[in-house]
Amino acid sequence: MKFSELILNWYDENKRNLPWRLTKDPYKIWISEIILQQTRIAQGTSYYNRFISRFPTLESLANSDENDVLLMWQGLGYYSRARNLLFSAKHIYNDLGSKFPVTYNEIIKLKGVGDYTASAIASICFEEQTPVLDGNVYRVLSRIFELENPINLSSSRKIFKEKAKSLMSTKRCGDYNQALMDFGSLVCKPQKPLCGSCNVSKLCKSFINNSVLKYPVKTSKNKIKTLYHDYIILTKDRKTLIVKTEDGIWKNLYQFPVCISEKKQSKLYLQEYFKKKYNSSRVKISLINQKFINHKLSHLTLKSRFWNINIENNVAKGLFVSDFTDFPMPQLMRNFREKYKTKLSIF
Numbered sequence: 001m002k003f004s005e006l007i008l009n010w011y012d013e014n015k016r017n018l019p020w021r022l023t024k025d026p027y028k029i030w031i032s033e034i035i036l037q038q039t040r041i042a043q044g045t046s047y048y049n050r051f052i053s054r055f056p057t058l059e060s061l062a063n064s065d066e067n068d069v070l071l072m073w074q075g076l077g078y079y080s081r082a083r084n085l086l087f088s089a090k091h092i093y094n095d096l097g098s099k100f101p102v103t104y105n106e107i108i109k110l111k112g113v114g115d116y117t118a119s120a121i122a123s124i125c126f127e128e129q130t131p132v133l134d135g136n137v138y139r140v141l142s143r144i145f146e147l148e149n150p151i152n153l154s155s156s157r158k159i160f161k162e163k164a165k166s167l168m169s170t171k172r173c174g175d176y177n178q179a180l181m182d183f184g185s186l187v188c189k190p191q192k193p194l195c196g197s198c199n200v201s202k203l204c205k206s207f208i209n210n211s212v213l214k215y216p217v218k219t220s221k222n223k224i225k226t227l228y229h230d231y232i233i234l235t236k237d238r239k240t241l242i243v244k245t246e247d248g249i250w251k252n253l254y255q256f257p258v259c260i261s262e263k264k265q266s267k268l269y270l271q272e273y274f275k276k277k278y279n280s281s282r283v284k285i286s287l288i289n290q291k292f293i294n295h296k297l298s299h300l301t302l303k304s305r306f307w308n309i310n311i312e313n314n315v316a317k318g319l320f321v322s323d324f325t326d327f328p329m330p331q332l333m334r335n336f337r338e339k340y341k342t343k344l345s346i347f
């Protein structure tokens with residue numbers, strides 16, 4: 001039996017019941033694929049359900065405003081993906097007559113859609129023979145064929161893509177792609193793969209050669225940058241100052257005013273920084289969290305501290321709020337509020 005048949009047989013018996021598997025609507029598949037790029041299935045499912053019940057159709061998303069979309073996305077991270085979803089929904093609605101593109105070559109032109117998402121939508125919704133490559137697929141292929149090409153090098157991508165295409169079934173293309181990803185996450189797992197009960201073990205070179213855990217091959221990681229975020233909690237009449245972020249990963253989300261540095265800054269430095277920023281004659285700050293709060297992103301570690309601030313002149317400008325519900329905020333802010341809301345009694 002061919003590899004694709006074995007994988008589809010496995011899928012028919014072990015397929016997970018997930019809400020986006022009940023539809024071929026490209027809009028819903030698109031939303032699910034973008035959400036699942038950044039979260040586990042369990043958490044992704046609840047985000048998907050919330051998002052689809054708020055924006056059930058492409059038209060409803062296209063006619064919404066960014067603040068609402070970011071609020072639905074809050075906590076998922078990678079907010080540029082939410083902004084791109086909205087941009088592309090508006091583009092399909094306004095420029096393409098609400099007709100979702102139907103081929104890989106057209107889908108990939110949408111802003112925020114890369115090879116993975118275009119392949120998934122084209123295969124699942126339109127049965128195009130476009131293999132997907134995610135971490136699970138890389139791992140399965142590298143183990144079965146003992147591929148030595150490091151999976152974290154872009155130069156390996158073409159090799160894996162060609163291999164995946166050569167193995168792909170010509171029928172049930174969408175099922176095949178989903179099968180391979182499910183198989184990777186449930187059977188050919190990163191640690192402790194279930195080789196003993198694996199129905200493709202007879203074809204698997206690394207199993208036959210007892211080298212399973214050597215694969216996938218990775219080169220040493222790129223250095224992850226560290227940034228120091230010093231936030232100030234500035235209150236007036238029991239309301240707290242928040243600001244809209246103008247650029248970067250949290251563009252258009254709300255945060256407390258912040259000083260960002262590549263090294264740890266002293267209290268004195270921060271006092272001078274905020275003194276200048278608010279054109280004040282005297283600023284005093286005091287630390288709220290004694291230990292840095294670490295927030296890890298794929299390419300970056302943020303080390304954050306939060307400071308109470310006492311400021312000589314009255315800061316008039318800015319958005320002072322007591323209820324944060326309507327303001328999309330990064331997970332870091334929400335975690336901080338959750339932890340300190342009783343102690344600070346201002347949130």
Ligand code: SF4
Nearest residue numbers: 188195198201204207
């Ligand atoms: S035999 Fe083991 S390593 Fe090979 S595909 Fe199956 S689970 Fe993965």
